[in-house]
Amino acid sequence: MEISKIIFTQNDRISFTTFNENLNKKEILTHYCLSENELTQVTSFRRSYNKLGYLLQLKVLKHKGWTINKATKIPEIIIIYICKQLNIDPNVYPKYWLREKTVYNHLFEIKKIYGFRTFTEKDSDLLRNDLQKYALDNNTPYYLISILENKLKENKIIFPKITTMEKIIQAVITLDEKSTYCEILKFISEKQKEKLNNLLLIKENTTITNFAWLQEYNGRSTPENIIKTIKKIDLIKEFNFKIDFTKLSSSKINKLIRLGKRYQAFSLKRFETDKRYSIMIIFLIDLEKTLYDRAIIMHDVIISSSISKSKKQNEVMEVLSFKLKKKI
Secondary structure, three states: OOOOOOOOOHHHHHHHOOOOOOOOHHHHHHHHOOOHHHHHHOOOOOOHHHHHHHHHHHHHHHHHOOOOOOOOOOOHHHHHHHHHHHOOOHHHHHHHHHOHHHHHHHHHHHHHHHOOEEOOHHHHHHHHHHHHHHHOOOOOHHHHHHHHHHHHHHOOEEOOOHHHHHHHHHHHHHHHHHHHHHHHHOOOOHHHHHHHHHHOOEOOOOOOEHHHHHHOOOOOOOHHHHHHHHHHHHHHHOOOOOOOOOOOOHHHHHHHHHHHHHOOHHHHOOOOHHHHHHHHHHHHHHHHHHHHHHHHHHHHHHHHHHHHHHHHHHHHHHHHHHHHHHHO
């Protein structure tokens, strides 16, 4: 049974929901410079900390896409910059969180004025469908979550929990991978699948599988290793793969090749069949090309070495011949 994936590490999840510690001046000016309209909105607030809290909620929501709370660690440089524009003391900020009702009312007002709304299950379905087209070219989690964040901001949807966003990414990747496997396997017969299964069996009179033998590096350029390389090429050619790659992006092909190089037979057996076959097929097609290149290089090295040895032998013979003639 295939082990479930970890899309993001714990550090990744934290980075998606916190501020960058190395905020630059340009970023602060871009996202935390108050407009005339924003300043006007808080003129009626009696308390300075309410002005600061309201505008922090607004600017962070616009910039990061998520809401803040008492525990949110907002960089001091942002608080100071907004306070300078308001001409108030930054030390008043903690007082803003003493009345939760005020904080909630401010967020409600911000959503109403600026059109922000809470994430729903319907949004989840729409975003998954929207992300699917981006996954056709690149289905890496970090690329997809950057697209997801942009889509949420464009539609003024307040970011849900990172775990919810991760589930959306996982669903998109899973569906995209299944589509990729189907595209590959539609060119594969049951007989070819049977041969692929046989590659994962232990070779006769050895302790390794045929697949492991194919993965092995052949080593130095020797006649024996050229023969071994040719045998590997012949084994792969028996499959007679004829895959149409026009609908597969190079990034997905390269990913499958990397997986084929990384996983041993016992690991591949744990994958569901479509994934296992796809990895093996793309890896073997790429390996055949690599083996041809290796065989040519080995051949050239051996020929070059033979010529070099022959040249040296001729030089030695010429020296000996010259010395013999002198003695005579």
